[in-house]
Amino acid sequence: MQASFADIYTKTILTTMATVRKKRIYFARHGERIDWIDKNWMATGERPSDPSLSHYGLQQARELALYVAQIQPRITHIYASPFLRTIQTALQVAHELNRHVSSADEIIKIRLEPGYGEYFFDEWDQSTIYRPSSQLFEASQNIACIDQDYDSVIKSDYYLQTKIESRQQLRNRLKRVIESTLDSSKxxxxxxxxxxxxxxxxGARALATITRERNQGMNNMEEIENQKNLETNNLSKWEMLPIRAGVCSLTYFELIDDKWILLENxxxxYLSKGEQNVWIFPDDSSLYEPSE
Known part of the structure; x- marks a missing residue:
């Protein structure tokens, strides 16, 4: 029996939908820090501004890793702040993602990006915070999981020169590095x-201001310049989304109709003890109050 036009059309649409690759960006916070439970740690730690994960923080990272490993489409890149707690968290995810790969080409490596590093809102001693990847013990011990060819967007001298980072500087840094991340992973x-x-x-708020994949589908410099003008004139307002940032939580966006849409906040x-250690900017507290 010959298939009708409607049947063929429906099958074509369904096949197309199945093969269209969803594009998502996931943000995860590191696990519980050791100095949160050991109040004497900062007084005795070799690098007091760069604590490791606690024992439970490592468990949280493993629970995050197990969840992330089940995500489809599969995560294709991991970016991590070059601090000990974020590297430890990212390594748990990388190990789980790579557990059952069948070839070296499928291995997901971590790109260490200082642009995703901590917010310097106080006069910390940056020399005790930031280290190049060559000096990161966790990275050197897990070299197979680290992308050695990755050239970071933000360099170490940004932190060494910045005594206190304003919130606007933080926003500018994150928008710049996220745009670069999107450009290199289209x-x-x-x-x-x-x-x-x-x-x-x-970072999540920065992504929400990016309304299309940068420069994709543009044929000449005039089109690119027009897009930049649109972004400047119409999309400069910061998206003040009430993003929740518990330890080892996931917040993610999907690209829908050329706009990054928040799907999970x-x-x-998936964490055995649920949401914990939520942090917000004190100035943003009104955003998190339930509406009447």
């Missing part, structure tokens, strides 16, 4: 960014 934008509370919140259902 074909497979299913990306996990492992970061800290403040960069997670402002602070997901933590």
């Amino acid at each position: 074909d497979d934008s299913n990306i996990l960014i492992v970061t800290h509370a403040a960069p997670l919140i402002e 602070g997901l933590a259902s």
Whole structure:
């Protein structure tokens, strides 16, 4: 029996929908820090501004990793802040993602990006915070999981020169690095960014202001310049989304009709103890109050 035009049309549409690759950006915060439970740690730690995860923080990271490993389409890139707690969290995810790969080409490596690093809102000693990847013990011990060829957008001297980072500087940094991340991953934008509370919140808000994949489909410099003017004139307002940033939570966006749409905000259902250690900017507290 010959298929009708309607049947053929429906099958074609369904096949097309099945093969269209969803493009998502996932933001995850690191797990519980050791100095949150050991109040004497900062006084004795070799690098007091760069604590490791606690024992439970590592468990949270493993629980996050197990959840992320089940995500489809599969995560294709991991970006991580080059701090010990974020590297430890990202390594748990990378190990789980790579557990059952059949070839070296399928291995997902971590791109260490200082642009996703912590927010410097106080006069910390930056020399005790930031280290190049060559000096990161966790990275050197897991070299197979680290992308050695990745050239970071933000360099170490940004932090060494910045005594206190304003919130606008934080926003500018995150928008710049997220745009670069999107530009370098146009074909497979299913990306996990492992970061800290403040960069997670402002990074998610930055992504919400990017309304199309940068420069994709544009044929000449005039079109690119027109798009930049549109972004400047119409899309400069910051998206003040009430992003939740519990430890090892996931917040993610999907590209829908050329706009990054928030699908999950602070997901933590996969964690054995649920959402914990939520942090917000004090100035943003009114955003999180329930509407009447």
